[in-house]
Amino acid sequence: MIRIGLIGSGFIGKAHALAYRTAPAVFELPADIRLEMLADVDAATAASAAERLGFARSTGDWRALVEDPDVDVVDITTPNHLHEEMALTAIAAGKHVYCEKPLAPSVEGARRMTAAAEAAGVKTLVGFNYLKNPITTLAREIIESGEIGEVFGYRGTHFEDYMLDPETLVNAWRLDPAAGDGVSGDLGSHAISMARYLVGDIVAVSADRHTITTERPAGEGATMRRIDVADALRATVRFAAGARGTLEASWMAPGRKHTITAEVWGSKGALTFDFERLNELQLYRTGQQRGREGFTTILAGPAHPDFAAFVPAPGHQLSFNDLKTIEVRDLVVGLSTPSAGCWPDFREAMEVQRVVDACIVSDRARAWVDLGDI
Amino acid sequence: MIRIGLIGSGFIGKAHALAYRTAPAVFELPADIRLEMLADVDAATAASAAERLGFARSTGDWRALVEDPDVDVVDITTPNHLHEEMALTAIAAGKHVYCEKPLAPSVEGARRMTAAAEAAGVKTLVGFNYLKNPITTLAREIIESGEIGEVFGYRGTHFEDYMLDPETLVNAWRLDPAAGDGVSGDLGSHAISMARYLVGDIVAVSADRHTITTERPAGEGATMRRIDVADALRATVRFAAGARGTLEASWMAPGRKHTITAEVWGSKGALTFDFERLNELQLYRTGQQRGREGFTTILAGPAHPDFAAFVPAPGHQLSFNDLKTIEVRDLVVGLSTPSAGCWPDFREAMEVQRVVDACIVSDRARAWVDLGDI
């Protein structure tokens, strides 16, 4: 029995809750999940969310949740700058920690969190849920199996447009430098984690940060405040294994609602996908019959990892929330396996954050930065 | 509190169970759901499924479930030819009935079921879940609002390929005439329900049934048996409101995994969608700026009915299972509203079945058939 303590019940907190409810019926889990306690900004909000989402208890004080002896896992879905204190407190209390991405606003915090978790021997999982898509897993399988040969090129993006309107504030905390460098950590970290998952360590970057809207209202009807965090991030990167590529992220990409793309080029072929159609992968292989060459559109189906548990028919489509359900399955399996941890853990998330920070340093230096220096 | 008795726990039974678990956390429901009892082919199977899916009790005897005083709704997910007896028994016991499609193998059974339900005053819901897709609901809104003008043309399809291999038996019961006319009822009924939802009553059909594989093995390693049911159904149809169109269904459409399409033509525009990309709708409107005309690709998002409850960000994609969750929401709301029923109910499913049967009659007569004669 794994007893969950969830902090936060907004967009992503609700997604976690849905995943906890669904995972045991979708997968055959090695342990039961108990929705033990939910914490939110105040007791009333927490109580209402707990009632709706099926948690047994609630609290307006996240510390009470963290300290609660009946909580095994502390699940942190709060804004980025709150992760560290919550995680360190949970680790100190001997709890496992499931934390949303990015792990911390900067690599220093991520390092502290990783060190604390590893010293305490607790298990950690960070919510880079796009890695859990069966299509993503398929992409990695294709790469690892050598089907597309030696990888030499990569193109990764994460584009949305929720910050496009200069008058509208969406998640104003995201514009606070204390929460990190805007889109660099918010969407950029997704693009970086995907690149690392598919092609491995990044060893050097040359990045350009762009603050497009330099003033935004501080709140509803409020005066304008100066904005310094990145609205767009562009980088050329080099991987340890020799591949080169580009990484791009923007939350001001007009019309792009959920464009998370990867394009991987190898000596024997290529693959690409776009999460606006998150159940599709395009695969090209050299050596096809002459005149029949082309990209094949593969629809996610029961032949692919983790799909059949949801629906045994190909083409029947998984959703954003389903990716979280797979992530929760990984959490439960990781916690239930003595010799293993969860993945991606704090250390991996720290490595992602190192790349984010390298981009910021590179932007300031107007030069390439080696990851070894971060 | 609505207490569910689920009969069947296969592909679609599991989908129902997932929906029951998810709906209360996604939506604010007017009543609680209790997973009271699960019946399957034998007690062990039922017990195992109940454990996994979260049902309180289980039974190997569906009659026990139907008669159980703590069951409010009998949810039937068994093969088509078993629906009628189960539903009539449930209705006789005063239960509401939530039944998978097609309602019955032929219109006679559907009529008996409808008459019984209406006489008993129980509420009914039939699982034409594709009507619950926010994209489908959007399509209907666009049509009803007059945005694409007066509708004069329709093209509807439902194509999959799970029966393509002549050696492989998938759901062998689907090939038994006792379960209905093969693809006509299985996928054809989906295409018909979609057409009725979007354009209204069908008044005449000219149909061609095609049994492509006329012999298949009776079972694993078994001798061949003659197959008479349709592998493909094609029809030209006329709607009461004046529109004309085509309806096509096949379970031997090579490469098509979940192709459910509708294309609606009106005097002021057109819309179309394909469930292999079930979060997209293409909309064309006349009167666009010259040189800027084209179909707009609309991604499902929080601006559309029922989407935001799952995820508040556009483009983040719903799944096949999510459609069942919306269907369960409709079940709970319908049962909780004294003056209303659920939809689509047995009567609507009977109307769908009338069109299926009209196609069969037309095929035999090699002529148009008026629905009034069915």
Add this chain to the structure above:
Amino acid sequence: MIRIGLIGSGFIGKAHALAYRTAPAVFELPADIRLEMLADVDAATAASAAERLGFARSTGDWRALVEDPDVDVVDITTPNHLHEEMALTAIAAGKHVYCEKPLAPSVEGARRMTAAAEAAGVKTLVGFNYLKNPITTLAREIIESGEIGEVFGYRGTHFEDYMLDPETLVNAWRLDPAAGDGVSGDLGSHAISMARYLVGDIVAVSADRHTITTERPAGEGATMRRIDVADALRATVRFAAGARGTLEASWMAPGRKHTITAEVWGSKGALTFDFERLNELQLYRTGQQRGREGFTTILAGPAHPDFAAFVPAPGHQLSFNDLKTIEVRDLVVGLSTPSAGCWPDFREAMEVQRVVDACIVSDRARAWVDLGDI
């Protein structure tokens, strides 16, 4: 040396002229082409067009062109109802005839034209240019080679929307029953010729004609006149070889500008294409590696018939006009080969027209019609 006499210099006449100019430089032709004479509605129009398109002489009297001793081929690009007289006159003068589709407003005319040509021993070619697309040729090669197995299903369409606006007249002669049954001959004949090219003879049809706009202005600012010809045609069809399918055509398909599709289903796969992307073919084959199945998007390239002559690089795209250039190549090769004719010839076009007429008869009878009865 082949000396061309072109009648008509509108949209399609100009396309012919461009093809004559281009073909000798694209292909290595067995004979030279000389643009000998151009006829149009009056001498001035003809002279102007001849000057622009590069014809040596011009005339306002098509009979003068047909009788001219220095014209070898009479190329007819006038409205449908004018084809027969012109062609018969040309044949009587011993000329070869290159005629636009549909050959005639009805099968009777097509029969007379075919009989006359065959009796006279002149060669004929009819402008079903969509059959000349390298992608179409590739489709046929794939089918004939057995790559997709035994063909059992077909879906063909030709949709445009140039008649959508009820106030606007485009090519008013197309609405005159004397020119044929509206879209049935105009676009329907394209769809039928494609179906015949890919799957072979059609032996039975059940068709529904739909006049959507029943009144249109007789001309600019003119009073309304009653319209009887088809705006849309829908048919279920049976092929001689056992396949079944649907054919659909409409010139009131909102937003569809050049949608010419074929979808061919066989026991080992499927292929499909859409001329709005006329350089692409989608191919699905059974027996692909599990988990890698899908449609492959093949871009037209030098590996395909007739492409390399235009551009030796794949993906570099051919145009509508390029299809006419291939057609003209076929004209020149056919005329230069003693033992061969051109294709599709009058006889093939007559077979297409028989299907058009069968659809009209079927619509009136509200029943299936065997082609043997037409």
Add this chain to the structure above:
Amino acid sequence: MIRIGLIGSGFIGKAHALAYRTAPAVFELPADIRLEMLADVDAATAASAAERLGFARSTGDWRALVEDPDVDVVDITTPNHLHEEMALTAIAAGKHVYCEKPLAPSVEGARRMTAAAEAAGVKTLVGFNYLKNPITTLAREIIESGEIGEVFGYRGTHFEDYMLDPETLVNAWRLDPAAGDGVSGDLGSHAISMARYLVGDIVAVSADRHTITTERPAGEGATMRRIDVADALRATVRFAAGARGTLEASWMAPGRKHTITAEVWGSKGALTFDFERLNELQLYRTGQQRGREGFTTILAGPAHPDFAAFVPAPGHQLSFNDLKTIEVRDLVVGLSTPSAGCWPDFREAMEVQRVVDACIVSDRARAWVDLGDI
């Protein structure tokens, strides 16, 4: 009368010849075109090509062509490193010059050519034919009109895969550093010219060149030679007007046959296109009706510049060769207009080359380079 002297009759030379033949019939040109002379590597090759492509005379000595008094325009379609000598000789002879891209292997040559042309007062045109696509012109119109607001982001690519196979040599001269930096000049120059056309001057770049295949055979069955030129080029760039972006080019992009993309982001919308579907543009505009937002797929048609002259029906598709025909129209109009030149001229091509060279300098310096320093 404009008398053309064409040097080279390979892939692109033939494309020029086709364009000369077609342009006068497609467009109403202000002057006639005469195919005066063709030069190739030897007299026989030249004679054969002249015969096939319709040139009046031929020569194996390009200098004879350049000096010929009956040649008005020298059209250079030879490998890159031959452009300069030919162009300078032609300019010295007072000829107008139409030269393929890239103008020269490096900016020094491009500067010399530009200076000579401007000093001599001859007119020049460089074959960046992708700028002539009606879809490209439409994109520029949309940007210039302010429809998508103030532009702040750009993503440009040109990907093909003709150098993917390490064993095969395609256009071996392209691998010779004397011809320029491999893909940087070959495809990179196209991507740069597109960026400049749509968003304006580039003022700084940070680039990464990648030689993926470091050894290739020196010829058929030959020994290997070391390769130093770029197989892939990636750059982050800044525009004078404030926008930022990325530019990428590769001739080893597996499966990409003709991927030339631009994505332009502005404060009021975005547009994007891909030349693998060269008749389509995707346009997104803010302020659309809520719930109807999305990218609109615009098919090239007669509402767009230069399309109607080819075919008066939308969706009927132009080809790669058609873009050259528009370019030739621009040549003839430019030469016929006393007060105007052609565009893009040598100066513009030199500006493109400055960006290419800046990328090379940046790659070596591992730092940003200001264009002012090139």
